[in-house]
Amino acid sequence: MNPYIFEFIGTAMLILLGNGVVANVVLKNTKGSNAGWTGISLAWGIAVFCGVFISADVSGAHLNPAVTIGFALAGKFSWTLVPGYFISQVLGAMMGNLLVWLTYKKQYDNTTDPSAILATFSTSPAVRNPLWNFVTEVIGTFTLVFGVFFIAGGNFANEPISLGSLDALPVALLVMGIGFSLGGPTGYAINPARDLGPRIMHMLLPLKNKGKSDWEYAWIPILGPLLGGSIAAFVFMGIGF
Structure with missing residues (x-):
């Protein structure tokens, strides 16, 4: 079975369920408008669980370029596979948000707040400050990738590692904790594909009242997670694994 296809499918499921809950909470005329941050964090954990469980046994369920590059830097994943994984993850994220849009088409049509519409695709800061927003993404992604190293069995030196289906729950709980904390x-x-793919779809789709796609901010959720994942790899290697 082709690992790239399963990275695509897993990431599509991740975004469908993850940004699907955001749409349910923030768009007009939905039945989930009172779920709030707790509902979003819980549902993103479930989204991660489903995406990892589906793709783990074939692709290792990276679903995230920061995880892919972290594993590669640590010598636990082949660099020759990295470009294909990146592409599959971004395309999967685009597909996932396309499905969110199709699911909530009438709610999108009735929503007039451009920031609410953009929130169902990509991230934005509560307080815009490029330096500190970048630091936040670095820390959050470091926490994710460093935890994933150990969940995936990274304590076995000089052996390739990947997530298996039994790792879906602990990774989901880790992401849920990052969301809450x-x-x-x-x-x-905490995932360049999670932000970039949907932001591209926001730019392309014929959304009413969608406003700008905020490309001025887009480098932060791309480069911040890549740096955070890289730091996690170097710390992981530095402590003896």
């Missing part, structure tokens, strides 16, 4: 400042992208 560290997600407030920026909406915790």
